[in-house]
Amino acid sequence: MFADRAKIFIRSGKGGDGHVSFRKELYVPCGGPDGGDGGRGGNLIFEVDEGLNTLTDFRHIHKYAAKDGESGGKRRCHGKDGESLVIKVPEGTVIKDFESGKVIADMSGENRREIILKGGRGGQGNMNFATPTMQAPKYAQPGQTAQELWVQLELKVIADVGLVGFPNVGKSTLLSRVSNAKPKIANYHFTTLNPHLGVVDLDGGKGFVMADIPGLIEGASEGVGLGHDFLRHIERTRVLVHVVDAASTEGRDPIEDIHAINKELGSYNPELLKRPQIIAANKMDAVYEEDENPIEKLKSEFEPQGIKVFPISAVSGQGVKELLYAVSELLQTVNLSPIIFEKEFDLRGLAKEKLPYTVEVAEDGVYVVEGPRIDKMLGYTNIETEKGFRFFQNFLKDNGILEELEQAGIQEGDTVRMYGLEFDYYK
16 A cells, blocks of 8 residues: 555654752862753754655654753763754655644655754753852753654645546556556556656647546545545645546446546545646547547536546547647646645744752751742742732642652641742641
């Protein structure tokens, strides 16, 4: 089976933690802080690889993670940055957030390489927190957390023209005749189970890329059969060519087939019905003279809607050249800029940066909590109000400070000091 969809877990690198240390030199009894900063975590990068055309590799490996940054060291030593991870994908791959289905990036057009998840910043060592009033800080900043996400990869082929139609109407035969593509061809349904691309070169005309979209069936837009697997490949095409069995060799009505296909296209994505369409009435070599002419019926039904009908035989080549030149002319009337899916998912806020703090027991038995995180919180919180005090309580709980106080052995009634604030601890 052609692999055009995959679910994978991706993670950038965590920033390395800042280090806590103090200078220890001969004749320097009270050296200052010299803890170094942590290294930055590696980025998670997607890159287009021209040699790939499926997502098969992602069937075997489902988790991808960049390297974490190293922690800082003594003597102001900076931790080593984590190595970034580059994931290679075929052109046309759309990266979506798995939960919401929103587009994160479209690896098409000029977008050949993109950082999807940024590595966390390294934490600052304690040398950065020295102040005139706090000359020996015993805390350092932890590294910024990694960004992580489950994503859906979807490969949507990049072609100017999409051949659509029910199974066994001759799409693969037509593509093999007009291009260098070599799709598998046989006289049974669903011979084609993956899209094939072919380059069509025209004498005196502009060439274009044509895709044989595997046969659709009724209910495809609801996922019946392999509906969604096929329909996603039509989304980038600019012109749709309906290939129908004009000879009704299997008893199908070509007019009903076109209406049924358009219904499925509109149900999947109404924008698809706005694309220019052409009808290739195939298998004319199998229409006998005494039979009723199917071309007149098709023309009277669809040409008033602006959809031209071309009788062809993909086997003999009859009428194929006229069809191709008509497709080429139609392409000149549409926007030729690549169809790129816009970004919808905001990756900001996946990683949160935390300022450091410490929990210690002073000589007088008071539990002292201090550090930039506490200082910053007290700067914007008025704990004299009921709302502010509730926020203060939630802050202590959500940041794990209460848990650390309990691990340090605090009991009910003990005193906690946070800079100029003192309060008694009760559960």
